[in-house]
Amino acid sequence: MRLELVPRTDVPGYARTLAPLGAIVAAILIGGLVVALLGRSPAAALDVYFVQPLSESWGLQELAVKMLPLVLIAVGLSFCFRANLWNIGAEGQFVAGAVAGAMVPLATHGMEAGPWVVVVALVLGTLGGALYALIPAFLRVTLGVSEILTSLMLVYVAQLGLDWLVRGPWRDPKGFNFPQTVVFEPGAQLPMLMEAGRLHAGAGLAVIAVLATWFIFSRTLFGFGIRVSGEAPKAARFAGFDANRLVLIAFAVSGGLAGLAGIVEVTGQIGQLKPSISPGYGFTAIIVAFLGRLHPVGILFGAFVISLTVIGGENAQILLKLPLDLTTVFQGVLLMCVLAADALVSNRVRIVRTARA
């Protein structure tokens, strides 16, 4: 006896929309079970994880700040993933963007320059991320090198490069030997959106990225080409789309948005370069992209859920003495539930008794 997945032919649209919600409920139930096994009250954990951060202004702002880089990166990744290209180096492109963009505030430090500094920094950061992502794309197109390996390995190159810069040439001379640059001038930082809080103007960029991506995939021939080349490469060739050109553009867009996220994080949030500018945003964004089914609105939702678990996890560590690793566990359970819900919506499970032979 074995189990077989038989594809369903008529999946209603609402089932696909409801599947992630069902997955979240299932993940919360499993998470509650784990909390109970750790000897804590699941109800209290639910409150600390999901209710408190959403009921206070600081929590909401913190949530938006965490979501911002995830949304930018994941929306960019959707261009690659939809084309069936495996860019898993967004973390490196994030760092490359931060470094390329930071050149402007560092070069103009102490010069009383205007707000143009931050604008130029954002542009340079985007370009830096795009160029860095074009390395694996170019290697794939010309030499057939797997982009999975190259994009991942370039993450370490970028991180070590940043490390060298902030310990060497770019180190703040008055920084007591800490590995970090000077703090950027106020004019070189993104303005805050609210008086008391941490939400900065980068949020606007994320909203624009989501809307633009939605428009590109739903309305333009370019977005159509990306989708076809991911779904059926031979059909894309039949349609006359140039596969190599699509690889290069998808990587450039993806890297550009990751680079933008990097420089936004540095100019809006941290205010200087240091070795740890990202707690793994580039990798977490991969989960976010798939949680959101590579759809821009879905990605907003995915980033919301993941950020909530991160903030809730910090909360739970303080208030309930629950280990922070529980958050990682929960994220993993959530991803598995979403994938399972997906499989069960598109397929029917059939029990097959082995035939008499």
Add this chain to the structure above:
Amino acid sequence: MATSDAPLVAMRGIVKRFGALVANDRVYLDVRRGEIHALLGENGAGKSTLVKILDGLLQPDEGDILWEGRPVALKNPDAAGRLGIGMVFQHFSLFENLTVAENIAVALPGAGGLHAVAERIADIGRSYGLTLDPGRPVWTLSAGERQRIEIVRALLRNPKLLILDEPTSVLTPQEADGLFGTLERLAASGCGLLYITHRLEEVKRLCTRATIMRAGKVVAACDPRRESVARLASLMVGADVHDVRAAAAHPVGKVRLEVRNLHLPSPDLHGTALVGAMLSVQGGEILGVAGVAGNGQSELFAALSGESLAPQPDDVLIDGAPVGREGIDARRLRNAAFVPEERLGHAAAPGFALSENVVLSRHATGGVVRNGLVSMASAKRIAGEVIRVFDVRKGGDDPAAGTLSGGNLQKFVVGREILREPGVLVVDQPTWGVDAGAAAVIRQALIDLAARGAAVVAISQDLDELFAIADRIAVLHDGRLSAALSARTATREEIGILMAGGHATDAA
């Protein structure tokens, strides 16, 4: 104790279904000791499914397998191997960086050390003429040598029945000759061989019995040495001709599609290079291209459609314009249209709605894309028209292409191109694996399109189809395209001999 005159293996009434598709429909097959038994059939006839059942990879839904007269259950390849069933696959599964001996030892648990394996390889080599150096790394070996490894690997388990799945598809003629010698020696030593192929010349030369499958059923069993190649071909391809209305007399116009001495190396390792292809099709005419699968059909289609670019601009001409270096969209803009062989994944994206699949081949020629923006409303309107005119049966309003049945999707992808009223249409296997009703609709549409003045090229393995619709028939064999014969005067035998690589004059 089974009697010694029972066949080595007998499959009785085997049925295997995949969803709605019946891949094997009450199939009977037996193989005796010491014979080379051919299993013939086109792609998709059900040969591979049957053989996978025999190798324990698939379980039949109905039917029995008798091994030396006793019923057996082949639960997995290991069980089949223990009985003495060995399999040589079409595609090699070897570790490139290991040596010959290492590759063989990996597949033979309990074979002893490498040294012992090397000795046994040498033994087998001497008995069957399979020379192999056990110490050579695999990456240095030719396709023929790699296949010898697979065969030796199977022989080391002392099989009583050896199954070979299209073993010559990657061999040079000389390597194939060597293989035939080995197989004859194996048969002489009492081993039964089941030889799967669609190459008829090989069957006539090598095999003493043949079972021919079509559409999941056994359609004939015969002695191939006594049959002509043409007869075997027609058994394989089937003779279910459907009536199509011949076009009313219409004028044949000037040449609309021409290929001049096109040489095109195959980009794919196992593909076929086109050698000096010449063809010319006039408006109002259907040119049929016959041939056994794998003789350069997809390469010819790619060269005509522009998916593969020709070396010179004037290797391919559409309405007199040199288009050899133009891509598929540029050729579409010259009012040419194309329908590739594979419906799902090439002609249509399976997960995309029918309207989106309209955008796939229509985006360059206007009506659905303006300023880089796709008008889904226009695409839906065109899809609706194709569905209405070609009677495409579907579930839902605008379903994904992958949910349609083969015949309905084929009507859709052919209709999508024909409704554009192309001046040149190239279609590869217009009715492959399509039910009779849909096939008739598609053939009629091709005839009517030509009657309206278009030049049509239909590449097909179905000779009956070509005789029904084509005005002239050329044959593709090993990448070489023959001169076109008039479909009215050519005989099935003439075409059959050309398909087998002979010359038209041989038939006379």
